[in-house]
Amino acid sequence: MSNTPVIPHWINGERREGAGATSPVFNPATGEEIAAVSLATESEIAEAIATAHTAYESWSRQSVARRQAIIFKFRELLNERKGELAEIITREHGKVLSDAMGEILRGQEVVELATGFPHLIKGAFSENASTGIDVYSIKQPIGVAGIISPFNFPAMVPMWFFPIAIAAGNAVVVKPSEKNPSASIWLAELWKEAGLPDGVFTVLNGDKLAVDGLLHSDQVASISFVGSTPIAKYIYETAAANGKRVQALGGAKNHMLVLPDADLDLVADQAINAGYGAAGERCMAISVVLAIESVADELIEKIKSRMAELKIGNGADEQEPDMGPLITAEHRNKVAGYIDIAEEDGADVVVDGRGFKVPGCENGFFLGPTLLDRVPTDSRAYTEEIFGPVLSVVRIQSFDEGVELINSGAFGNGTAIFTNDGGAARRFQNEVQVGMIGINVPIPVPVAYHSFGGWKASLFGDSKAYGVHGFDFFTREKAVTSRWLDPAKHGGINLGFPQND
Structure with missing residues (x-):
């Protein structure tokens, strides 16, 4: 189809036309090819990840107050315009509009959880743990978070991860399913309108080459995945072998x-x-x-x-x-x-x-x-x-x-x-x-302030999605032991192992 629109990537805050091959996107209800999606090349994968990493270095230093204000704005824009997103989902996935809207609302729960993130990334403080010594912990972002999303929930599943990752100070690279990628581009544009700095939210369209690019890049700190069990196992094993945090949610019966x-x-x-x-x-x-x-x-x-x-x-x-x-x-x-x-x-x-x-x-x-x-x-x-x-x-x-x-x-x-x-x-x-x-509840999907995930072959990795698990996954803790000497006293020399006596 010569006039078929091509769905681009979203890199550094703008649509980026792909330089490589494309894959068809269908309307499942009619069988009609309605678009084509760009499949990222190796150079585009590297650029997308590098841009996200650069954005992370700046975003992670932004104040909690500024990050929170942008997430609140994103939530308000999503609430006002969720009907647009529902239509996109129905067109490319095939689910009925009310079900598409339900998907968005469940994802929005996680956005709303993320607006309260300052409370969930607080550290702890112990005064005078030893004489004149205080011990405290701080939680910091981990870096670039890769999100590999399935076709069945093109909006909700990414929203299980990216609101928390962004709130905690990370940048994200979303690799949506090539079967229905437009929802992720729509969400990227909404983030820009909400004031999110360029590069903090990236959409990298593609196939296995893009997936492997995220799994092997030394600039990607974590991988979040939802899909079939064989792929979840592959994602987990490959990402873990490359030193990444992994939450890979697999199949079910x-x-x-x-x-x-x-x-x-x-x-x-x-x-x-x-x-x-x-x-x-x-x-x-x-x-x-x-x-x-x-x-x-x-x-x-x-x-x-x-x-x-x-x-x-x-x-x-x-x-x-x-x-x-x-x-x-x-x-x-x-x-x-x-x-x-x-x-x-x-x-x-x-x-x-x-x-x-x-x-x-x-x-x-x-x-x-x-x-x-x-x-x-x-x-x-x-x-x-x-x-x-x-x-x-x-x-x-x-x-x-x-x-x-x-x-x-x-x-x-x-x-x-x-x-x-x-x-x-x-x-x-x-x-x-x-x-x-x-x-007496057939689909027990937990609300956003609990966490989602199964056991056995339904989950690879230690962390469930969203809830408290999500904030733990997208942050890493530092423990700081601090002593400010009283100028009137001096501790002297002691080569022994520190003790609390």
Whole structure:
């Protein structure tokens, strides 16, 4: 397409046209190529990082008051104009507008947390720790923070990291997904309008070359990543080998355990919401319902009846549908392939989304909501992350069997229990080996002043995202031991190891 617009980089406070190759950007609802994105060359990667490093050296010396004022301004601008960003997300990702707006609002929570950062980067002071000696700690920024963002939340995930990193005095380089990069450019322009100095927020578009450039650069101090587990593991191992701090959040296989005393209407509603929202392209989506056998048939009928009412279509339509398309044709076909696998392994396909078409959007990347029953736990459709609108039901006999299935999986991101039994809920929260738990809540994403992250193969590195963990990750502590001598006294010479007597 000769007239296709090219999405540039954002370097040193301005749009920078790329000098290298480009990659197509599609509207997933129509299948139309709507833009191309620049893929950074080695020289552009080096320039972007060097510019960010230079900006960090100045920004890190700015007063807390000035940094706070700019973050407040960014928050106000984001709140006023978030509708623009939602439209960009829907156009390039495909999720419906209300879901795009919800993504922005959850990211904005972290911006709002960051406005109160002075309290969270304070050090501590101990007077007279030894005679005439004070000991205190100070927290300082770490440098340039690399942020490698996934396609499924092009605004929220970067906002998990950059508000805190910038508040703490760091510069950031965001490498968005090449599938939907425009949200990051929009955020960069908003930061400039808010008064952020040039170079503190950089957007480096690209592919694996850009990722590896961040991982190997000695001017990048940390890497924050969200994506699939194999890539998270690669990011963690490569960045750590290069001496960087790493928080690499990987994939998931989130379960919903349904006990017989649960409100099955509530369960059915929440299974629909958590399984098919954003077309299942959420690392916190519920993909497996563990149903006690005695209620499984009734629950499946309730889920099935609600699925029949779902509207699937272009998320930008005035009459907003419930669910949009998947991000690419390749991903749609991959997800459909898992339905094939489940069926071959003996699962019952209760509702089949394969071959689903939306009138007027026949070239869109749609897959209808799919419900599978009696999915074998040794099937790849059960053990692997599908990342699409496929909800699997596994029938179990007891609470203990459900907990054992959850804990035997490779992932430990999020899980939920639906019950009216407080004792069962308490046992569940203590016994399941996952990082985030919902009790009658299907998608337990913590609010911004807590922290987000899983266990096992869902998180590589020691630090979760945002919350107190975020401020610890983007700062490093110095301990200072200080003595100001009384001119009337002199300590004399003592070659022994310092003691507190």
